[in-house]
Amino acid sequence: MDTNKIILITGTRKGIGRYLSEYYLEKGLVVIGCSRGESDLAHPRYEHFCIDVADEKRVVEMIAAVRKRHGRIDYLLNNAGIAAMNHSLLTPLSVVERIFRTNVFGTFLFCREVGKVMAKSKAGRIVNFATVATPLKLEGESAYAASKAAIVSLTQVLAREFAPFHITVNALGPTPVYTDLVRNVPKEKMERLLQMQTIRRFGTFEDISNVLDFFLQDGSRFITGQVIYLGGVS
Amino acid sequence: MDGKKIEEIVITAFNEYFETQDIQGKVDADTVLFGEESALDSMGLVNVVIDIESFFHAEGYNISLTSERAMSRKSSPFRTVSTLVDFIAELIDEASK
Numbered sequence: 001m002d003t004n005k006i007i008l009i010t011g012t013r014k015g016i017g018r019y020l021s022e023y024y025l026e027k028g029l030v031v032i033g034c035s036r037g038e039s040d041l042a043h044p045r046y047e048h049f050c051i052d053v054a055d056e057k058r059v060v061e062m063i064a065a066v067r068k069r070h071g072r073i074d075y076l077l078n079n080a081g082i083a084a085m086n087h088s089l090l091t092p093l094s095v096v097e098r099i100f101r102t103n104v105f106g107t108f109l110f111c112r113e114v115g116k117v118m119a120k121s122k123a124g125r126i127v128n129f130a131t132v133a134t135p136l137k138l139e140g141e142s143a144y145a146a147s148k149a150a151i152v153s154l155t156q157v158l159a160r161e162f163a164p165f166h167i168t169v170n171a172l173g174p175t176p177v178y179t180d181l182v183r184n185v186p187k188e189k190m191e192r193l194l195q196m197q198t199i200r201r202f203g204t205f206e207d208i209s210n211v212l213d214f215f216l217q218d219g220s221r222f223i224t225g226q227v228i229y230l231g232g233v234s
Numbered sequence: 235m236d237g238k239k240i241e242e243i244v245i246t247a248f249n250e251y252f253e254t255q256d257i258q259g260k261v262d263a264d265t266v267l268f269g270e271e272s273a274l275d276s277m278g279l280v281n282v283v284i285d286i287e288s289f290f291h292a293e294g295y296n297i298s299l300t301s302e303r304a305m306s307r308k309s310s311p312f313r314t315v316s317t318l319v320d321f322i323a324e325l326i327d328e329a330s331k
Contacts, residue, residue: 064291116284
């Protein structure tokens with residue numbers, strides 16, 4: 001991976017996004033991050049934007065600013081996402097709306113705006129974040145799993161639409177990783193979930209960056225519209 | 235930015251695209267952009283829209299030609315060069331308020 005590449009990662013304040021920012025900074029890339037709150041990640045090659053990923057106006061402004069400063073974006077990782085675990089009969093619509101706003105609308109907006117920048121340079125790699133909750137059809141995660149099912153569909157259609165511009169669009173479906181997102185889930189529930197995987201353990205940050213490196217490497221230019229689930233889930 | 239300047243930018247974007255694609259013909263205010271009478275296919279129009287947007291972004295106008303307003307109109311602003319120029323002028327006017 002060339003060190004002068006520019007990678008944009010959403011949801012970088014904590015968890016997987018924070019790890020990925022540090023991981024790609026370590027590799028020498030320029031990292032553009034964003035989250036609703038401020039980031040305490042201080043690095044000469046890290047730039048942070050405080051935005052809601054589903055706020056269209058702010059996303060357009062952010063990408064215009066990045067384009068103006070750097071002229072191009074090589075990679076986009078649509079990591080920002082939220083989850084809520086609850087029985088559907090007890091889930092308020094506002095929660096479903098919030099999940100879809102961040103997970104689906106946010107991903108769509110970044111794909112569209114960054115896609116325009118990549119289309120200009122006739123090159124680019126986009127990786128969206130799916131989840132094993134979709135193929136495992138996890139009870140208690142209807143809104144989250146459905147929002148990520150939309151991401152799979154979005155990824156596959158965008159792969160076709162963006163192919164003429166030499167942009168690949170793929171998705172990664174992580175298993176639970178021990179982050180804030182799963183910290184509050186009861187232990188027995190998490191254990192049951194892990195038992196549904198082929199390889200029955202939590203995912204690690206390294207499991208995620210390994211797949212991302214594969215999608216982003218130069219040799220993967222013929223790979224698009226694919227979804228790779230971790231832990232042997234399919 | 236006045237209408238004349240906007241028209242100049244839009245026409246330049248189309249002419250440049252036509253040139254790269256070996257499409258014959260000169261673009262003017264009445265050039266049809268979409269449909270059977272157009273020399274552009276749908277991907278061609280996407281390409282030019284991206285070029286036009288990026289030009290205005292570089293000039294400091296963060297306009298989006300794919301706004302809901304464009305899509306919901308009875309008659310599309312993407313019919314001809316002049317309807318597109320009028321639409322961009324509206325967006326710029328609104329953005330500067």
